[in-house]
Amino acid sequence: MERRPYFLLGDLVSNTAVGGLVALVVASVVSETWPMALAMVLGMLVGDFVALPAAVGLSVLFGAMELMLPVMLSGMLSGMVVGMRAATGPMSTDAALGLGASLGLLGLLATYGLNAYIQGKHHQRAS
């Protein structure tokens, strides 16, 4: 489990920032005239499209797979959920940012949780 403050903070900032950025992009593209399913799928694709170059850039500072995979998940989640939300009605910039950043945090926590599960199973087998 990651305990070093530099990487914990880097993970947190990276995932919330990318979640927020994706949310802004998707909220500016999707409108309430869009079908929900289309908004969800396109939001997800836009999320990954925006998250990937961000992940490549941030990996220089914070690591390779450990940065890229949660950021891609955060981008996908943010794009999907914000897309669906934007398809129901207009969103303010603050609302999009807040929702995107929250989803980025959720993506990070989900990855940390899966990592803890995998490490735990390994230590159980080893002991």
Add this chain to the structure above:
Amino acid sequence: MDIATQRKWDNAVRGYDLMNAFGPERRWEPWKRKLFSHMAGNVLFLAIGTGQDIQFFPPGRRITAIDISERMLDQARPRAEKYDGDLDLRHLDVHDLDYPTATFDQVFTSCTFCSVPNPVDGLRALGRVLKPGGTLGMFEHTGSRFFPFGLMLDLMTPLTRRLGPELNRNTPDNVQRAGFVDVVVEPVYLDVVKIIRARRPN
């Protein structure tokens, strides 16, 4: 010598240290130091690259480090000269290892078998130059069996393969298929970044 692979890694040298030297290496440092702390006897290190891993080698060891890219080795040489031990760099393709059978006590790799074009053949070549009972220690990244990470890595691999590594290999399986035994996998990050230990049969 696989000229296409050599050219790919010669081209990758520009920007390689910028992308990898700080974030990834700092993140992986504790696990690499732990893995390499087991170096003993006559050691072969595959794919030294620009020499980023040399900083994690324990001092006083006897190590032969090879790489398919001469340009990568040019970057590695200043780092190798500072190593406090016996570190010999050679320009070699893993498929063309010219050492006699059973030369080395141990082989180590670091983010290598995501890129070797024929990984099982490459691992068999390493097995040949290992003494019976000799150990293999690998720090590698692979695909994932967890959704959506496995899918992400599968989708990105066609792009990353052109520039460098494949992201979805099953390296532990390749190690077994190459004839190594007692394969132990220790997760470093998810089921993607891992340490693999194995042994050449006696």
